[in-house]
Amino acid sequence: MTATEHAIELARVAAAAAADKQASDILAFDVSDQLAITDVFVLCSAGNQPQMSAVKDAIEENLLEIGARAIRREGTRESRWILMDYGDIVVHIQHSEERAFYALERLWSDCPTIDLRLS
Numbered sequence: 001m002t003a004t005e006h007a008i009e010l011a012r013v014a015a016a017a018a019a020d021k022q023a024s025d026i027l028a029f030d031v032s033d034q035l036a037i038t039d040v041f042v043l044c045s046a047g048n049q050p051q052m053s054a055v056k057d058a059i060e061e062n063l064l065e066i067g068a069r070a071i072r073r074e075g076t077r078e079s080r081w082i083l084m085d086y087g088d089i090v091v092h093i094q095h096s097e098e099r100a101f102y103a104l105e106r107l108w109s110d111c112p113t114i115d116l117r118l119s
Contacts, residue, residue, distance in 0.1 A: 007039035007088035
């Protein structure tokens with residue numbers, strides 16, 4: 001099984017929004033073969049709390065524009081890891097230090113990456 005086109009579209013919109021706010025190390029993994037609860041993980045890093053909040057807000061706004069609403073959010077503005085669950089995709093916004101420590105891309109390295117360039 002592979003990620004749906006809808007999930008890939010959501011991931012690309014989320015990644016573009018994160019990039020607009022200068023998030024770094026933006027990656028997406030097709031986790032549909034490994035998890036039944038979602039198709040795509042989007043990972044990105046931010047260097048400080050204000051940037052993390054700006055990235056979160058931009059992703060929410062851009063996904064809302066195309067009709068996607070978060071089912072749940074974990075982490076707060078004071079958090080160093082924000083998780084946003086949209087059903088088809090889960091977005092992880094991590095402070096750079098947490099990103100290095102938890103190394104989610106290493107955990108999911110056996111999953112295919114998704115080309116985040118807009119078609």
